[in-house]
Amino acid sequence: MKPRHKRMALIAGGLVILGIAVTLVLNAFQSNLVFFFSPTQVAAGEAPTGKSFRIGGMVKEGSLQRQADGVTMRFVVTDTDREMTVAYRGILPDLFREGKGVVAQGKLDADGVFAAAEVLAKHDENYMPPEAAKAVGDAHQRAAANKAAAEAAGKTLSQ
Template sequence: MKSRTKRGLIIVAGLATLAVVSTLVLNAFQDNLVFFFSPSQVATKEAPADRSFRLGGLVEEGSVKRSSDSLAVQFVVTDGAKAIPVTYNGLLPDMFREGKGVVTQGRLDSSGTFHADQVLAKHDENYTPKEVADTLKTTAYKEPSAAEARQ
């Protein structure tokens, strides 16, 4: 073979390898991509029905129900306009409280209940996800103050 032909084959093989590697990386990225939705967005069917996603909002006051014989817990996440029931089986973060911000990751079932695989509580008084804060402002929902939450 001529050196020109060898060089052409090496370039074509390199491009093919680059295309395969790029495809594998993008597929792995797509599989691990998780979007965030507020309860209002979930209620309007903006959230994917066939994929895991994150649901964020405030834990509705008086909605937490713990199982006496397991780690199962049920609560409601709200953004002031809509509320979504959530079930979770596991240990909750120490900062998890009624009236406080929470982000859950999991899937929505056909009945409208969100089955969480992971629950994340907000870590300080100043953090609320932007989407949730925007929705809370439009619905005039008042988050309890720190003094009210301690009671």
């Protein structure tokens, strides 16, 4: 084999190995990619079906229910506009509280209940995950706009 052919074979082999490495890295990245959705976005059908994603917001006061086995919990996550029931089997974080921010990772089941595999709680009194804070802020803005529109419609009807 001539030196020129050897060089070409080495370059071709290097390109094949590089292509395989890039494919493996992109596949690993894609399988670990998890998006965040608010309860309003999930209700609107924006969340993927059959794939893992994160949902976040505030834990609704009085919604935490412990099942008889003591390990399965159900609670409601809200962005003040919509609510979503979350089922979680495991030990909740120490900082998990009703009325506080939470992010849960899992999948939506056939009944519309979010089956969480992991629950993350805020880490201090003033912190809320940025995605959850944005979702709550957006819900407040929508509620204010709806209220203003309803008041404007009420004024036009009364005139």
